[in-house]
Amino acid sequence: MTEVLNMPARVLVTKIGLDGHDRGSRIIAAYLRDAGMEVIYTNPWQKIDAVVALAMEEDVDVIGISSLATDHLLVPKLMKALAEAELGHVRVVVGGIVPDEDEADLLAAGVSEVFHPGAMREEIVSSVEGFAAEATNARPQD
Amino acid sequence: MNKIDKPVSLDASADEWQRNYDKMIGQDRTIKNRSGIEVKPLYWPQEDTDGSYGDKVGFPGSDPMTRGIYPTMHRGRTWSQRQLIGLGRPADFNERIKSILKSGASALSIIPCNSVYRGLDCDEVEPEILGTCGTILNTVDDMDVSLKDIPIGELSIGLNDPNPFTMLAQMLIVAENRGIGWDKITGTSNQSDYISHFVANHMFYRLSLPGARRVQMDTIAYLAEHVPNWNALSIVGQHMQQAGATPAQAMGLTLSTAIQYANDCIERGMDPDVFLERFTFFFDISISFFEEVAKFRAGRRIWNNLVVERFGVTNPRAKRFKFHAQTSGLDLTRQQPLNNIARVTAQAMAGIFGGLQSMHTDGYDEVLSTPSPDSAKIAISTQNILKHEAHLCDVADPLGGSYYVEELTDAMEAEILKVIAQVDAQGGMYKAVENGFVQQMIGASALEYQDQVDNGEQIIVGVNAYQEVEDASARPVLKRPPPEHMQDQVKHLKKVKAARDPDALAKGLQDLRDAARSDDINVFGAELDAVRAGATLSEIVEVLRDELGFGMPLVVA
Numbered sequence: 001m002t003e004v005l006n007m008p009a010r011v012l013v014t015k016i017g018l019d020g021h022d023r024g025s026r027i028i029a030a031y032l033r034d035a036g037m038e039v040i041y042t043n044p045w046q047k048i049d050a051v052v053a054l055a056m057e058e059d060v061d062v063i064g065i066s067s068l069a070t071d072h073l074l075v076p077k078l079m080k081a082l083a084e085a086e087l088g089h090v091r092v093v094v095g096g097i098v099p100d101e102d103e104a105d106l107l108a109a110g111v112s113e114v115f116h117p118g119a120m121r122e123e124i125v126s127s128v129e130g131f132a133a134e135a136t137n138a139r140p141q142d
Numbered sequence: 143m144n145k146i147d148k149p150v151s152l153d154a155s156a157d158e159w160q161r162n163y164d165k166m167i168g169q170d171r172t173i174k175n176r177s178g179i180e181v182k183p184l185y186w187p188q189e190d191t192d193g194s195y196g197d198k199v200g201f202p203g204s205d206p207m208t209r210g211i212y213p214t215m216h217r218g219r220t221w222s223q224r225q226l227i228g229l230g231r232p233a234d235f236n237e238r239i240k241s242i243l244k245s246g247a248s249a250l251s252i253i254p255c256n257s258v259y260r261g262l263d264c265d266e267v268e269p270e271i272l273g274t275c276g277t278i279l280n281t282v283d284d285m286d287v288s289l290k291d292i293p294i295g296e297l298s299i300g301l302n303d304p305n306p307f308t309m310l311a312q313m314l315i316v317a318e319n320r321g322i323g324w325d326k327i328t329g330t331s332n333q334s335d336y337i338s339h340f341v342a343n344h345m346f347y348r349l350s351l352p353g354a355r356r357v358q359m360d361t362i363a364y365l366a367e368h369v370p371n372w373n374a375l376s377i378v379g380q381h382m383q384q385a386g387a388t389p390a391q392a393m394g395l396t397l398s399t400a401i402q403y404a405n406d407c408i409e410r411g412m413d414p415d416v417f418l419e420r421f422t423f424f425f426d427i428s429i430s431f432f433e434e435v436a437k438f439r440a441g442r443r444i445w446n447n448l449v450v451e452r453f454g455v456t457n458p459r460a461k462r463f464k465f466h467a468q469t470s471g472l473d474l475t476r477q478q479p480l481n482n483i484a485r486v487t488a489q490a491m492a493g494i495f496g497g498l499q500s501m502h503t504d505g506y507d508e509v510l511s512t513p514s515p516d517s518a519k520i521a522i523s524t525q526n527i528l529k530h531e532a533h534l535c536d537v538a539d540p541l542g543g544s545y546y547v548e549e550l551t552d553a554m555e556a557e558i559l560k561v562i563a564q565v566d567a568q569g570g571m572y573k574a575v576e577n578g579f580v581q582q583m584i585g586a587s588a589l590e591y592q593d594q595v596d597n598g599e600q601i602i603v604g605v606n607a608y609q610e611v612e613d614a615s616a617r618p619v620l621k622r623p624p625p626e627h628m629q630d631q632v633k634h635l636k637k638v639k640a641a642r643d644p645d646a647l648a649k650g651l652q653d654l655r656d657a658a659r660s661d662d663i664n665v666f667g668a669e670l671d672a673v674r675a676g677a678t679l680s681e682i683v684e685v686l687r688d689e690l691g692f693g694m695p696l697v698v699a
Contacts, residue, residue, distance in 0.1 A: 017271050018256035020344030020695075023385050023472075026585055027592050043694045044344055045260065069256055070274040070512070077268075099511045100614050117476045117509050118605040121596045 009037040009132030010060045014051055015044040016078065017071025024096055025066035028124065032064075035125045037132070048074065052081045055090055061135035062128055067096040076109035083110075089138035091131035095119065149189040152196070156186060159201035162213040166203075173536050181536045183217045184209075187543060198443070199548065202497075202538045207446040208439050208551065210497040211462045215538035216529075222249040222298060222466075222500040223525050229512070230623035231631050232287035235277040238515065239292065245522055249500065251300035251332070252288065252309065254279045259304060261348050261683030265632050272628045275512055276302075280679045283638045285312035286319070295322040299329035300466070300500075304346035305336045305354045307361055307666065308682050311673040314369065318674075330373040330422055330466070334358065337399050338378040341575050342385030342584060344695045348683060351576065353690025356658075358403075359410055361666040366417065375403060376422045376466070382580075383426035384472055386588025389437040390554055394561025395571070395580060396423060397444060401562075402571035404453055414453040418460035425465055427493040429473040429485055432550055435541055438465070438496025440555035444562075466500035467493045474509040477604035477612065482506035487524055494534050495541050501525060635678070642676035650675030651685055658689035 013029045015022065022044055033039045040058045055063055063082075065075055072094050082090055094106055095115035103114045112131050115124055163183060164170075173181040190196050200206055203213030212218060223246065229235060239250055253276040257267040263280045264272055272278070279285055294317060303309035310331055317327055333339070336354035339347040349357060358375075365374040379387075379396030387395060400421060407417045423441075427434050442463040449455040469489035474482040483506045490503050503521040505513030513521075528534045541547045564583075568574035575581070594600040601607045650672035657668035669682055 017268070018260050018262075018345075019275075020259075020347065021384070022344065023588055026386075027588060030589050070271050073270040073274070074268060077270075097509060097511065117474075118602075120606070121592075 209539035216535035295326035343381035350691030390557035434492035
């Protein structure tokens with residue numbers, strides 16, 4: 001058990017939907033990597049099915065979705081797909097341009113946190129670390 | 143530099159500038175400030191003390207163009223106010239653009255839905271994200287509705303239309319149907335720079351790198367012949383700066399990209415004195431005020447010298463460094479969002495003093511959502527206030543001659559030239575993006591800047607300093623297109639598709655495929671035929687991806 005607890009957090013940083021602006025996701029990936037986490041990074045425009053498959057294959061604790069232009073509206077579908085794939089323990093965070101009204105919807109759909117422009121490095125890193133630890137504990141035991 | 147022993151008079155150059163100025167300005171007006179002092183169109187030193195003024199600064203409209211590409215600059219003709227607009231259905235766009243034109247915009251710009259950038263028709267996209275960022279433009283019918291009652295032969299039109307340029311093809315067919323000659327169509331393909339899409343802002347990236355290169359070159363050649371007043375190429379530094387490049391890097395990489403395209407055109411047998419007249423540039427304006435002014439002045443000087451040295455250009459029009467610029471959304475903050483109006487104002491001023499030809503000012507709420515109509519109006523008003531109330535257009539290059547600005551311009555020039563040399567050493571821009579060199583450079587700069595914000599070295603009001611507790615309910619409420627609008631649009635597409643002549647359509651698409659397979663048939667010409675036969679955006683992109691390849695951009699994290 002101790003060995004498992006010492007494993008670095010595994011985080012998938014990706015973009016779903018149609019937009020391709022990736023400065024935010026690249027910076028977040030670097031933040032998390034510098035903080036000692038294992039980061040799996042993808043091209044933009046991922047399909048929800050592909051994100052779920054990759055999360056399973058890479059056995060991630062947290063998925064970070066970066067959204068600049070309304071692609072965050074697809075996140076509730078991702079939450080549903082994760083639950084159906086029995087990956088309910090995987091925590092999802094969203095970062096980018098997310099209007100307030102939409103933030104409430106995302107949180108209601110099970111997203112753990114929404115980061116807005118101006119969010120600071122320590123805040124993001126410590127949140128993701130916390131969520132990763134919770135995900136590890138909530139992981140179904142085989 | 144020609145070192146000289148004693149000061150030289152600038153009278154001869156000044157006379158030449160005055161003659162050109164008089165010729166271009168036509169009827170000049172006397173401008174007096176509030177104290178009654180007459181404001182001249184240009185100010186310059188009495189004498190050139192060491193030869194450096196003539197070599198490095200000079201007069202607007204003459205070598206080395208540091209002070210601007212026209213003798214009159216904004217006093218003669220102010221920049222075009224080109225706001226990016228696009229929302230929902232073509233009819234919604236049409237309504238909005240009519241109101242924007244009424245409020246003073248002098249050119250129009252069309253932003254399609256992100257689904258269009260991905261090459262998808264509206265019936266292929268998740269309904270939640272359809273039409274939330276731009277207009278759905280899948281067919282000639284969509285374009286016709288978007289431009290209803292708009293005199294397309296009389297306005298300069300900017301299309302955010304990446305390779306393979308389906309929006310341009312649709313617009314040319316609309317013009318044809320309305321009996322407007324293609325020689326009357328003026329404007330720019332704003333997202334034609336496929337290299338910048340491969341490197342940064344992958345949003346616009348649709349075909350493989352070599353495939354995009356082929357379509358690009360065919361389109362430039364086709365338009366040069368048939369749509370002579372269209373700028374087929376806008377070389378984009380904006381994406382690279384937005385992705386993290388410093389202003390100097392962004393300028394250097396943009397000029398390297400332009401060198402690549404120019405070499406590609408020359409290889410195709412085109413004459414630089416002709417095709418370079420149609421090259422235009424598109425840059426980001428950050429809030430780093432003097433750095434941006436110096437970036438534009440230095441870039442213009444480098445380009446002016448470079449086209450002569452590298453391509454032997456003799457036509458003065460082919461040396462003109464014409465550019466559009468957009469204020470940087472990256473500097474805007476979600477915290478205390480009305481502060482963004484002040485930020486946009488400072489950015490816009492840097493662009494104006496940098497000598498731009500066309501500008502987009504961001505809405506203050508761009509960091510919260512897609513800009514609202516009200517914020518778009520404020521953005522336009524900001525430009526009008528700077529023009530008419532702050533009188534920023536009365537004098538050409540008003541910062542020229544400042545010790546700070548001239549020295550900074552020289553220093554930026556040296557940095558920019560360093561970047562160009564690095565790219566040259568990689569074998570040119572095409573190779574430097576293929577092997578990831580450019581992506582690495584931009585990625586490293588993005589992190590460096592973020593570190594400065596994180597450690598407080600770069601203060602950002604409301605973010606890492608002067609924070610306030612905010613009332614989120616004071617933020618503007620977002621309006622999305624009602625879902626039934628999008629359902630209507632999907633139904634409408636179905637109807638338009640069903641009304642096509644299937645044989646003509648099949649032939650159009652087959653001819654496009656044959657053109658892509660052959661080296662001798664112009665792909666853009668074939669694409670126009672296919673669009674005329676009713677082919678949709680997705681059908682066109684599908685055929686070209688099939689034949690020319692679709693590769694993911696090289697992403698370096």
